[in-house]
Amino acid sequence: MEERIQKILSHAGVASRRTAETLIADGRVTVNGHTVSELGSKADLATDDIRVDGRRVKSDARRRYVLLYKPRGVVTTLSDPQRRRTVMDLLRGVTEYVYPVGRLDYDTEGLLILTNDGDLAALLTHPRHGVERTYEAHVAGMPDADALARLRRGIPLDGRRTLPAQAEVLNPGHRETEGVVRLVITEGRNRQVRRMLEAVGHPVDRLVRTRIGPLSDHALRPGYWRDITPAEVASLRRHASRAVAPRPVGDAIGAARETAARKSGRTKPRRPATRTARPAPASPRSASSRPPSSRPPSSRPPSSRPASSRPPSSRPKPTRTTRGSAPPRRRSR
Numbered sequence: 001m002e003e004r005i006q007k008i009l010s011h012a013g014v015a016s017r018r019t020a021e022t023l024i025a026d027g028r029v030t031v032n033g034h035t036v037s038e039l040g041s042k043a044d045l046a047t048d049d050i051r052v053d054g055r056r057v058k059s060d061a062r063r064r065y066v067l068l069y070k071p072r073g074v075v076t077t078l079s080d081p082q083r084r085r086t087v088m089d090l091l092r093g094v095t096e097y098v099y100p101v102g103r104l105d106y107d108t109e110g111l112l113i114l115t116n117d118g119d120l121a122a123l124l125t126h127p128r129h130g131v132e133r134t135y136e137a138h139v140a141g142m143p144d145a146d147a148l149a150r151l152r153r154g155i156p157l158d159g160r161r162t163l164p165a166q167a168e169v170l171n172p173g174h175r176e177t178e179g180v181v182r183l184v185i186t187e188g189r190n191r192q193v194r195r196m197l198e199a200v201g202h203p204v205d206r207l208v209r210t211r212i213g214p215l216s217d218h219a220l221r222p223g224y225w226r227d228i229t230p231a232e233v234a235s236l237r238r239h240a241s242r243a244v245a246p247r248p249v250g251d252a253i254g255a256a257r258e259t260a261a262r263k264s265g266r267t268k269p270r271r272p273a274t275r276t277a278r279p280a281p282a283s284p285r286s287a288s289s290r291p292p293s294s295r296p297p298s299s300r301p302p303s304s305r306p307a308s309s310r311p312p313s314s315r316p317k318p319t320r321t322t323r324g325s326a327p328p329r330r331r332s333r
Contacts, residue, residue, distance in 0.1 A: 004039075004040065008043060010118035013115075014097055020118075030051045031049065052097070062096060066115065074087055076104045101114065101124050101125060102133075127186075130187075131213045133184070133185055134183075135208065140178065140205060142169070143169055143181060147200040147201065151197075165183055168182050214239050
């Protein structure tokens with residue numbers, strides 16, 4: 001049965017659907033020897049020869065979960081056009097087609113998950129799940145309380161504030177020129193940790209990712225990998241399923257105020273969803289159709305002051321002029 005190619009790649013454990021779309025856009029997917037360039041293309045895995053980077057996609061691939069300590073100077077990609085060393089060069093003995101979940105910068109080291117389980121990769125990388133990633137950064141100078149508070153609130157990057165983070169100094173009180181900051185974030189923007197710390201005045205000299213959700217391994221050395229145990233895979237799934245991405249600072253404050261007002265009973269009733277239409281203004285009525293006034297007639301006697309017999313003056317009335325404008329001219333007779 002024909003299906004969308006990105007769906008086939010996801011079910012076969014090659015990549016998540018979002019990553020599969022990137023593979024198709026980059027021209028790395030072929031069907032029966034022809035490069036696929038359209039995202040809506042369909043194929044049948046049972047009859048068609050589908051390949052990614054020259055490797056055929058198999059439907060009965062065994063699920064594989066690998067935890068790698070990526071060293072510095074290694075690219076987090078399947079292949080590099082500049083012929084730099086990639087994380088795939090470190091996976092000696094892994095015969096299954098696996099791909100990295102997320103990304104670590106070229107100069108960043110630490111834990112990285114590689115798998116062919118598209119569903120788990122989507123759980124760990126989608127922002128709405130809010131899976132924590134813990135980093136330890138060696139920075140220039142010693143961050144003070146104000147810098148830590150800014151990191152916790154969020155730093156504006158590219159016109160959008162980062163989500164609230166956890167930040168603490170691991171070597172407080174030391175008179176050293178280099179501080180060690182532990183930062184826990186729930187999103188993965190491009191070089192986010194480095195840019196956040198640089199924004200508060202503490203550039204990063206060394207950055208290490210020490211934990212992904214509940215998964216960590218302090219005994220794993222740089223350049224080495226191990227298989228993730230079934231218990232750890234189950235723990236990752238549970239953690240990603242119940243984790244919720246934090247709100248921005250403004251939304252969190254608003255939610256806290258709503259909760260406090262609800263508990264104290266000071267909540268205002270919500271306005272109805274549908275507004276009632278205002279009555280149309282009454283049409284003007286003629287004087288003849290108006291009802292007679294109920295006010296009693298005035299008992300004040302008419303004025304006995306005689307009307308003025310002074311003839312009307314022929315002088316024109318003076319016209320008030322505004323400041324800065326010329327007075328009107330009088331016509332010559």
